[in-house]
Amino acid sequence: MKQGWDSILTKIEQDNSNSFIGGKPCIPKNEFLPICKICGEPLTFFFQVAFPQGHMWEGKSLAFFYCTCTCHKHDDIQKFPPSIHTGTKNDLFHIPDGEIDPEIYQTLFRVIFFDTVDGVLREDYKEKVKYQKIDWKSSKKKNKKAPIIIAGEAIWSKEFGMERPISYEGKDMELVLQVADYFNFEKLDDASPEMEETYKKNNPFIPRKENNYTFFFEFNRVYLWGTVEKEHPSFWLNVQCF
């Protein structure tokens, strides 16, 4: 088993932790707050992680934004990032050159990768997800319930099997993190709800009853992969349903 780190979440007021879910992002001051390239809505900040001691990206952080209007403002092919590899039962494939250029690939999500020391609390972002601080527990076991796992090994669904990218533009790729299937992100009361489909013609979408946001739909486990580079890695994402 490869070394991984499982998240331990604690509900507190936003503090100065550099790994956390929700609240306001702590990213470089020159980064624009990202907008969805599909529907034009501001992306919702979901979480950020500072890579732990012993990880190849120690000293770096990654912030993740995603469109919480995906269900009602995107058509079916716009609900996931564009990629020829998803759902094809591919394993150990090379991602074609140019395919994951963030400007064309990161349509409904955005990854911001930066030196942890450059992060500043972004008061210009209105928080939507309830804050939880993350501590990391070193692990060599597959803990399917851990909300976020850094590195380690992918936990695949039996139905789909392994779908691992090996390289992109000549650079090796490795698993950056996983977000657990059925892990939802608690929503703040004043934030707009995620909509869900009713399949009724006159009233196709209603607010989701649960006071939370799903992440690429709740049944999906999310895998984020990155090129093994200290600066400006490229990212690719896939999901499997459970």
Ligand SMILES: [Zn+2]
């Ligand atoms: Zn959108």
Ligand SMILES: [Zn+2]
């Ligand atoms: Zn290929």
